[in-house]
Amino acid sequence: MNYFSIEFSLIFLIFLAVYWNLKNLVVQNTLLLLFNYIIIFLFGGINVAITLLCYSIFIHFCALFINHFKTKFFLLMCISFSVLILCFFKYYPDLKDFLEDILSFIGIHLSHQTNIILPLGISFYTFASITYLKSVYDNKTKGFNIHLESFENLATYLSFFPTFVSGPIMRSEFFFTQLRAKRIWNNSYANLIFILLLFGIVKKILIASHIENYTSPILQSPQDFSTIKLLLAIYGYSLQIYCDFSGYINLVSAFALMIGFTLPPNFNMPYIARNLKDFWNRWHISLSTFIRDFIYIPLGGNKKGFFATQIFVLIAFGISGIWHGNTINFLIWGLLHGFGIVILNALKYYNIHLKNIPLLPKILTFNYVTFCWIFFYYPDFTNALSFLESFKNVALIETFEIYLLLFGFCLFIIYQFMDNFLNHCVKLLEKIPNILKPAFIACVLFIIFKYMPNGIPNFIYASF
Amino acid sequence: MRFLGFFLTLVVVFVFNIITFHKSLNNYIEQKYHINILATFFPSNSSNEISLTQETQSLQDIPPAPKYPHIKDGKIILKPQTSFLLIGDSMMQGIAISLVPQLKKLNMQVSNIAKQSTGLTYTNFFNWPKKLEEELQEREFDIIVVMIGANDPWTIKRNIYFKTEEWNAIYTDKIQSILQSAKYHQALVVWYEVPLVKNKKLSARLPYLNSLYQQNVESSNNLFLQTNQIFAPDGNYIAFLQEENKSISLRANDGIHFTRSGAKILANLLLERLEILPDEEEDDLELDSSLSNNDKNDLQPPQQ
Numbered sequence: 001m002n003y004f005s006i007e008f009s010l011i012f013l014i015f016l017a018v019y020w021n022l023k024n025l026v027v028q029n030t031l032l033l034l035f036n037y038i039i040i041f042l043f044g045g046i047n048v049a050i051t052l053l054c055y056s057i058f059i060h061f062c063a064l065f066i067n068h069f070k071t072k073f074f075l076l077m078c079i080s081f082s083v084l085i086l087c088f089f090k091y092y093p094d095l096k097d098f099l100e101d102i103l104s105f106i107g108i109h110l111s112h113q114t115n116i117i118l119p120l121g122i123s124f125y126t127f128a129s130i131t132y133l134k135s136v137y138d139n140k141t142k143g144f145n146i147h148l149e150s151f152e153n154l155a156t157y158l159s160f161f162p163t164f165v166s167g168p169i170m171r172s173e174f175f176f177t178q179l180r181a182k183r184i185w186n187n188s189y190a191n192l193i194f195i196l197l198l199f200g201i202v203k204k205i206l207i208a209s210h211i212e213n214y215t216s217p218i219l220q221s222p223q224d225f226s227t228i229k230l231l232l233a234i235y236g237y238s239l240q241i242y243c244d245f246s247g248y249i250n251l252v253s254a255f256a257l258m259i260g261f262t263l264p265p266n267f268n269m270p271y272i273a274r275n276l277k278d279f280w281n282r283w284h285i286s287l288s289t290f291i292r293d294f295i296y297i298p299l300g301g302n303k304k305g306f307f308a309t310q311i312f313v314l315i316a317f318g319i320s321g322i323w324h325g326n327t328i329n330f331l332i333w334g335l336l337h338g339f340g341i342v343i344l345n346a347l348k349y350y351n352i353h354l355k356n357i358p359l360l361p362k363i364l365t366f367n368y369v370t371f372c373w374i375f376f377y378y379p380d381f382t383n384a385l386s387f388l389e390s391f392k393n394v395a396l397i398e399t400f401e402i403y404l405l406l407f408g409f410c411l412f413i414i415y416q417f418m419d420n421f422l423n424h425c426v427k428l429l430e431k432i433p434n435i436l437k438p439a440f441i442a443c444v445l446f447i448i449f450k451y452m453p454n455g456i457p458n459f460i461y462a463s464f
Numbered sequence: 465m466r467f468l469g470f471f472l473t474l475v476v477v478f479v480f481n482i483i484t485f486h487k488s489l490n491n492y493i494e495q496k497y498h499i500n501i502l503a504t505f506f507p508s509n510s511s512n513e514i515s516l517t518q519e520t521q522s523l524q525d526i527p528p529a530p531k532y533p534h535i536k537d538g539k540i541i542l543k544p545q546t547s548f549l550l551i552g553d554s555m556m557q558g559i560a561i562s563l564v565p566q567l568k569k570l571n572m573q574v575s576n577i578a579k580q581s582t583g584l585t586y587t588n589f590f591n592w593p594k595k596l597e598e599e600l601q602e603r604e605f606d607i608i609v610v611m612i613g614a615n616d617p618w619t620i621k622r623n624i625y626f627k628t629e630e631w632n633a634i635y636t637d638k639i640q641s642i643l644q645s646a647k648y649h650q651a652l653v654v655w656y657e658v659p660l661v662k663n664k665k666l667s668a669r670l671p672y673l674n675s676l677y678q679q680n681v682e683s684s685n686n687l688f689l690q691t692n693q694i695f696a697p698d699g700n701y702i703a704f705l706q707e708e709n710k711s712i713s714l715r716a717n718d719g720i721h722f723t724r725s726g727a728k729i730l731a732n733l734l735l736e737r738l739e740i741l742p743d744e745e746e747d748d749l750e751l752d753s754s755l756s757n758n759d760k761n762d763l764q765p766p767q768q
Binding site for chain 1: 465466467469470471472473474475476477478480481482484485488489492560561564565568574576702703704706709710711713717723724
C-alpha cells in the first residue's frame with residue numbers, strides 16, 4: 001500500500017470523518033497516534049511498527065536522560081546512539097560479516113542467514129528525533145524544560161504519517177507547537193488542499209511516470225542510443241526526480257493540512273537556482289538545513305577560516321551523499337555538489353561572478369545538477385562511466401529528438417516565470433462555485449487517470 | 465469551504481473515480497487480493513478470461529527452423545547478434561538489470577519488456593501470451609527469456625482454486641500459449657525457475673508452479689533454468705550466499721526481489737549456457753533432432 005492506493009484513500013476518508021468530529025484535543029491526538037501506527041503497519045508491516053515503537057521508547061529515555069544530566073556529553077552520546085542505530089540498519093548487508101565476527105568474538109553466534117532489513121522511514125524519524133533531543137538539551141540549558149514531551153506526543157511526532165516515509169524533516173518545536181494547539185478546520189485551506197493534491201498527482205503519476213517510461217530504456221542501455229537521446233534521458237531524469245519528490249511533498253502537505261497541520265517547505269522551484277548554493281536553498285530544503293545545522297555548523301561552519309570552511313562543506317556534502325546510499329557513486333554525487341560549492345566560494349572570494357549575463361548562471365546550474373544526477377541514478381561507478389562514454393556514440397541526427405530538446409529548452413524558459421503558479425491555481429479554483437468543484441476536480445482526475453501509465457507508482461525517495 | 469463541504473467534495477470525487485475506473489480497479493483488486501468483485505456481483509458482465517480457446521497457428525504455415533540458435537547438451541549454440549526478448553514480472557526486471565548489459569557485451573541484441581505485478585493468472589490485468597504474440601509479430605526474436613509466476617498461485621475468478629484440475633488446465637494453457645507462440649516464430653524459450661521467497665505461504669506454492677513450467681518447457685524442447693539450487697539449496701529460502709567466508713546478499717528487503725549480486729548470479733546461470741560461435745563460421749554441427757525447435761508434435765492446439 002502507498003499514498004496512491006485505493007486502500008489508503010478509503011482509510012484516510014474514514015479517519016478524516018471521525019477525526020474532525022472529535023472535539024477533545026487529547027482524544028483527537030490519540031486517534032492521530034493510532035492512525036499513524038495503522039498506516040505504518042499497512043505500509044511496512046508489523047516489524048516496522050515495532051521497530052518504531054522501540055525507537056520511540058529509546059528516544060524518550062534519552063530525552064529524560066539529557067533533561068536530567070544537562071551536559072553536552074550526554075546529548076552527543078544519545079545522538080551518536082541514534083545515528084549508530086540508523087547506520088546499523090542502513091549498512092547491515094555490507095557490514096554483516098564484520099558484525100558477525102564481532103558478535104562471535106563475544107560469544108554470540110548468529111546464523112549466516114540472519115538478515116536485518118532497513119525499516120521504512122528510519123532515516124527520517126532518526127533525523128526528527130535528533131532535532132527533538134537537541135531541542136530538549138537547548139531548552140534545559142537555558143533554564144526551562146517545556147520541550148520535554150510526553151511519550152504519547154513523542155510517539156505521535158516520530159510516527160506522523162505525512163512525514164514518516166520520506167520527510168520533509170520537521171523540527172520538533174515546529175511539530176509540537178501544532179500538536180498542542182487546538183485543532184481548527186481552516187476554511188481557506190480547502191482550495192489549497194485540492195490544488196496540492198492535484199499537483200502531487202499530476203507531477204508523480206502523469207509527468208514523472210511518463211518520463212520514466214521514456215528515460216529508463218535509454219539510461220539502462222546508454223550504449224545503444226545517440227548523444228541527443230542520452231541528453232534527453234538525463235534531462236528527463238532531472239525532471240523526473242524533481243516531479244517525483246516534489247509531487248510527494250505536495251501530496252503529504254495536503255494530507256497534513258487536512259488534519260490541521262502545516263509542513264515545512266521542502267521545494268522552491270529548484271531549477272531556477274542561480275547557483276549551487278541557491279539550488280540547495282530550494283531543493284530538499286529540510287534536509288539541507290538539517291545538514292547545515294547538525295553537521296556543517298557544529299563542525300565549525302565558516303568561522304574557522306576560508307580553507308577549513310571548504311573542508312567542512314565537502315564533509316557535509318560527502319555525508320549527505322553517503323546517507324542517500326552506501327555506494328561510491330552516492331559519495332561522488334555528494335562530493336560533486338560539495339566541490340561545486342567550493343568553486344563557487346572561491347569565485348566569490350576572488351570577486352568573480354556571472355550575474356550580469358542573463359539566464360547563463362541558471363542554465364549552468366541546471367546542467368551541473370543534471371549531470372551530477374548520473375551518479376545518483378547509477379549504483380555503480382562503471383555504469384555511470386559507461387553512460388558518459390556513450391556520449392561518443394555517433395548516430396544520425398534525429399529530427400524528433402531535436403524538437404524534443406528544443407521543447408525542453410522552451411519549458412525551461414517558461415518555468416522561470418512560474419514562480420507563483422500554485423497560488424494562481426488556488427485563486428482560479430476559488431473562483432469556481434463550491435457546488436461545481438466536485439465535477440471540476442473529478443474531470444481533471446479523469447483526464448489524469450485516463451492518460452497515466454499502468455500500475456501504482458513508488459516514490460524514489462521512499463528507499464532512503 | 466467548510467469541512468463538511470470539503471469532505472463531501474472528496475467523497476464525490478472518490479466515488480466518481482471508482483465508478484469511472486471500476487474495471488481497472490477490479491483488475492487491481494483481483495491482482496492484489498485475488499478477488500474478482502465484478503465476477504462476484506455481475507457474473508454475466510465480466511469478461512470471459514478463463515476461456516481456453518486459443519488462436520493457434522496453422523501447422524502448414526511454419527517455416528523450417530533456422531540453424532541457430534539451437535539447444536545441444538543443455539547449451540544454447542548461437543551466433544553474435546542473436547536477438548533476446550525478456551518477458552516476465554518484476555523478478556525478471558531485476559535479472560534484466562544484470563542480464564541486459566552482459567548480453568550486449570557479448571554482441572547480442574536485447575529487448576526487455578518485463579513488467580511489474582504481472583503474471584499468467586490474471587490476464588485481465590496484463591495478458592502475457594497476447595503481448596508476446598504481438599511482439600513476435602512486430603519483430604523477430606531468436607530467444608525468449610521468461611521469469612514469471614510470483615504473482616500467480618492464487619484463485620482464478622471466484623472458485624477455481626489453486627492446484628485444482630481446472631486451475632491446472634487454465635494455467636498450463638497459458639504456459640503453452642507462450643511456448644507455442646515462441647515455437648511458431650522459431651524462437652527458443654529459456655524459462656527461469658521462480659526462486660523460493662521469504663513469505664512462507666507464497667513460497668509453499670511456488671514448487672508446484674515450477675513443476676508446471678519445467679514439465680511444459682522441457683517437453684517442448686526448450687531450456688528450463690533451475691535457480692533454487694542456489695537460492696533455496698535445502699528447499700528453504702536464503703537471503704545470503706556464503707562464498708569463501710563472505711556473505712553475498714541475494715535478496716532485497718522484501719524477501720522476493722533480487723539484490724544486484726543476486727541478479728548477477730541469475731544472469732550468469734543463463735550466460736554460462738551460451739556457446740557463441742564465430743559469426744562467419746560455417747560448421748557442420750548436426751542438430752540434435754530431439755532438441756530441435758521444429759518439432760511439430762508440440763504444436764497441437766491446447767486441449768479444449
